[in-house]
Amino acid sequence: MKKLILVLVVLIFSCSNNESLNSQQPIIPSDNSVIGDGEIKLIWSDEFEVDGPPSPQNWFLETIPPNNGSWWNEEDQYYTNRRKNSIIEDGVLKIIALREDYENKKYTSARMTTQNLFDFTYGEVHVRAKLPQGQGTWPAIWMLGNDIDTLGWPQCGEIDIMEHGNKEPGFVSSAVHLANENGDHYYLSGEQKIENESSSFHVYKVKWSSTQIDFFVDDVKHHTFITNYDMPFWKPFFLLLNVAMGGQFTNNDIDSDFVSATMEVDYVRVYQ
Numbered sequence: 001m002k003k004l005i006l007v008l009v010v011l012i013f014s015c016s017n018n019e020s021l022n023s024q025q026p027i028i029p030s031d032n033s034v035i036g037d038g039e040i041k042l043i044w045s046d047e048f049e050v051d052g053p054p055s056p057q058n059w060f061l062e063t064i065p066p067n068n069g070s071w072w073n074e075e076d077q078y079y080t081n082r083r084k085n086s087i088i089e090d091g092v093l094k095i096i097a098l099r100e101d102y103e104n105k106k107y108t109s110a111r112m113t114t115q116n117l118f119d120f121t122y123g124e125v126h127v128r129a130k131l132p133q134g135q136g137t138w139p140a141i142w143m144l145g146n147d148i149d150t151l152g153w154p155q156c157g158e159i160d161i162m163e164h165g166n167k168e169p170g171f172v173s174s175a176v177h178l179a180n181e182n183g184d185h186y187y188l189s190g191e192q193k194i195e196n197e198s199s200s201f202h203v204y205k206v207k208w209s210s211t212q213i214d215f216f217v218d219d220v221k222h223h224t225f226i227t228n229y230d231m232p233f234w235k236p237f238f239l240l241l242n243v244a245m246g247g248q249f250t251n252n253d254i255d256s257d258f259v260s261a262t263m264e265v266d267y268v269r270v271y272q
Helices: 002-022
Strands: 042-046 078-080 088-091 092-102 107-111 111-113 124-130 137-145 160-163 170-178 185-193 202-208 212-217 220-226 238-247 262-270
Touching: 042 170, 078 238, 107 238, 124 160, 160 202, 160 212, 160 220, 170 212, 170 220, 238 262
Parallel strands: 078 107
Antiparallel strands: 042 262, 088 092, 092 107, 092 262, 111 238, 124 202, 124 262, 137 160, 137 238, 160 170, 170 185, 185 220, 202 212, 212 220
């Protein structure tokens, strides 16, 4: 009888231990979680319909520079939570970059994130936006892995839905950033040329599944990245919106006559 009890205890412990190990592995999505050509449903959105500050239930405004008083990539702006840098007016979110002396910087702007407020795994993100005008502006619509605070970057993974500013006006790009087997950063990107990027709204979109990530502007695809479970793209990611000034992406070139520029966002919608 004692031997039987001992065998049962060992079996129970073994099953429990296996369940714990399995919980650390990627969850293979069901057919409904793989975004293809089927029906998708809205799971989160901000339509920016209420004038005033961005919703604190949806967005956190980052203001503490992580790199010795600066942000990364040799950027020249200071991010604030002031209404002069981020405000909702007439149904659109405005992220406003300004030339002004502020906290030892020559420019101010805003960087908004849904970290600790909303994240998701697999789906589509649609963002309808007008981009800021002027050499040196670096608008971005992007995503970071939710475990960035524990794993760090680039191990957490990064999905850039849209960036603008590294070439002539109208060239928008998308990229995926991650670490290689040695832990070193690498990325793959694609781009396309669009018209009226600052005077008209365009829809910037990513379709993210367990097998690939596709990037679009107005439903015209310009980049595909094939994923696997050795990469960090099977875990939750959160959203970011910002307008940087200068930095490596713009070749550290800011128009000497720059005064201000605005990225207008009509909506941010997430589907699964």
